[in-house]
Amino acid sequence: MILKRILILSFSILSSLTLFAQEDLCTSPSSGDDLLMELNAISKCHVEEKKEVVLPKRNRYLRVRNNSYYANLRKSIRTLKKSMKEPAKEVITKEIYLGEATKEPVLLLADKKNRGGLKETLKSYINDNLVYPASLKDKNIEGIVWSSFVIDANGGVKNIVTLGPIGGKLFEEEASRLIKSLPKFTPGELDGERVNVKHLMAIKFEMSK
Structure with a gap:
């Protein structure tokens, strides 16, 4: 019974050490000589990093139709301003x-x-x-x-x-x-x-x- 417990405890410790070793291998930075080793070991990593997808920026323009309510409103305002201009003063001769x-x-x-x-x-x-x-x-x-x-x-x-x-x-x-x-x-x-x-x-x- 005691032997069985020792075997289970040893297996648990060994599994933990193996897991930590794999995690360190996946997150360690690459260097010149170790690059080949990390490429061979990368298949052992079960944790996949999520890649952030960057969408290209697009310029957004506000399109206003000529027959829209606001276009007609602006046109009416311009017409009203022109009509409100003071008429040229008539030169009155004595x-x-x-x-x-x-x-x-x-x-x-x-x-x-x-x-x-x-x-x-x-x-x-x-x-x-x-x-x-x-x-x-x-x-x-x-x-x-x-x-x-x-x-x-x-x-x-x-x-x-x-x-x-x-x-x-x-x-x-x-x-x-x-x-x-x-x-x-x-x-x-x-x-x-x-x-x-x-x-x-x-x-x-x-x-x-």
Whole structure:
């Protein structure tokens, strides 16, 4: 009985020593001369090391579809910002009457012969170019058309208004035609600044013409 116990104890000790020897063999580092021995002994190792699998890194990109909710929202915001931009401020030119101008407009006649100031030049131009309506002339009808117009800062004519006598529509039409046919002006000025100059003028239709 005692012998049996001694044999069992000896076998246990021997098995433990063998196991430790194999574990040391599997975990020992490799060197030049012992490499062949470890390769031969590696089959005795029952413990397999787990290899860590390293997956290649992939770049991840966020793909946004053009028709997605957020894309449409950003587009709407950009459109709203553009519409909210302040409109360009309109440059407003001063408007004065002829008597207020420090430099009167000058009518640029084709013959370059201005007849004094603006009023005298306009009167001469009208007398030279007025066409008396034939139907009114035949009936010996006379009249005066009161007119107003603006000589703008570019030398053009605008805002023409005519008011003739009752039944004098033909007179008004001729007066309007005359004013529209005026040549270019040199703009009027106020203290060195170009301005719009408003002028009032009476155009007379008389049989003596």
